[in-house]
Amino acid sequence: MAASVKTAAAVCNPTAAVKPGLKRKRIAVGSMDQYEFEDTCCLGVGAFGAVFKARHRATGQTVAMKRYSPADHTAFREARFLEEASCGGANPFVVGYHGVVRDPVTGEMILVMECMAASLHDLLCQRPRGSPPLPEATVRAAMWQLLSGTKKMHDAHIIHRDIKPQNVLIGESHSVVKICDFGLAMSIDERLPYAPAGTLWYQAPEMLLGKPDYDEKVDSWSLGCVMAELINKGRPLFQGFHDDGQLCAIFDLLGVPDDSTWPWFSSTPFAREVMPELDMQLQRCNRLRNRFPETKLSTEGFEVLSGLLTCNPEKRLTAAAALKHPWFAKVDDLELPKKENPASALPKRQKLRVVFV
Incomplete structure (x- = not known):
């Protein structure tokens, strides 16, 4: 899985450095x-x-x-x-x-x-095979922290554009998660059009479709993808190989938008030119609840997940709105599992045979 993640496109806006937006201030350079x-x-x-x-x-x-x-x-x-x-x-x-x-x-x-301990991606990937899913209380606590951090970031008019488990770091105590890597961040106040940016598997549909005036809710979508991985033992929810393939993966699970759910979609080149050429029949109904039944996620938790993973950005939850959901009425302290060290389970004789080249 890790190898696949590395192949997901990280597209940077080459003109971002010269755009106005975030208030310019002198950055002191130390020794x-x-x-x-x-x-x-x-x-x-x-x-x-x-x-x-x-x-x-x-x-x-x-x-x-x-x-x-x-x-x-x-x-x-x-x-x-x-x-x-x-x-x-x-x-x-x-x-x-x-x-x-x-x-x-x-x-x-x-x-x-x-300096933090490790990434959320590392923790999820290195859990022993057969480990149980994270408890819903743990998922809720982690999402409350990530949404809280994102809300403050959005209040400062900053869109991260590359939220993913690799860019979420864990504290030494495993009781806090923090967003990192602002290399693709932008200001909400920058001039249009906005270029696509981020990692393919976590990009919002409107960004994949080339919408030039997307907003901070692209981060909400990415957080929905992270939440799905927390529930689903670190398995990414949508795994396309290119923009069109990623959109197909999204619509196959969430249903193809129509004029009642997302009117703008029908005007896109993907809807007008690509979809008629597809041999496969994409789903018209939303099957997200089938993927995350009540045995995996409560009704209130699912409302947050589906609200973040809503294709139409105008109907998608903002970070601020998500935090007001009843699912977050009671949030426990975060207790993420400790990352396992595979070497610690090896017999001493095998440890001595390790060779570094």
Whole structure:
């Protein structure tokens, strides 16, 4: 599954760096000398840079540092979005912003952030085979945190555009989740048209259909996809190989929109040109409840899931509206399962045979 996720398209708007939108402010660039990298500790590699663990020399605080090549001019843009989305630490469900430094040797710009334990994707994928689904109370607590963080982000006029389990980090105590990676974020105030961006399996239908004026509810769709994975043992809900295939996967489960459910859809090239050429018959009815019966998800929980996974963005739940749903009337403390370490189960004799190349 992980290999398939990596092949999902992450499309960046090449003109985003020159668009107005987020209020421009000077980002102070600090000295790299105040940090030291932990040897060979790479936390992850993405489309926009590699992330390493480091330590602040004076305080001993562990941080995550995202390196950008000297030719990459997106570092300050991402730093501004992260600083605004984290609200100076007042948004506890977005990874903390610690500043920007420059490597005097390579000239690389480095974004300094809060260091977290692992990603939600890693936790879900590495659970032992045969593990039971996460309890609904755990799913509810995680979604409450993600929706709360997203609401504050949207209140700051920021759309993330790439929310997915890989971009949700887990705290050391496994009691908090935080949104990270604002490399594809944009301001709601930017000039139209908006280009598609994000990871294919988590992109909203209107973005896949080329709607030039999508809004923050593309993040609501992505959160619905994340919620489905939390319930479904980490299995992505929609797994297309290209834009049209992704739309087919969505409509096969949720039903093809008609003029009563989404009037704009019939005017799209996909509806007018692609659908008549399809050999397969797409479903007209919504089968989401069949995929998530009441044995998996309560009626109130399903109302949140289906509200987030509504094809018509005008009828889709916003993060703020979702948080007002009765499903969130009582939210327990989040207790995600600890990530298993496969090596710990090996006999000692086998451990000694491991060779690093």
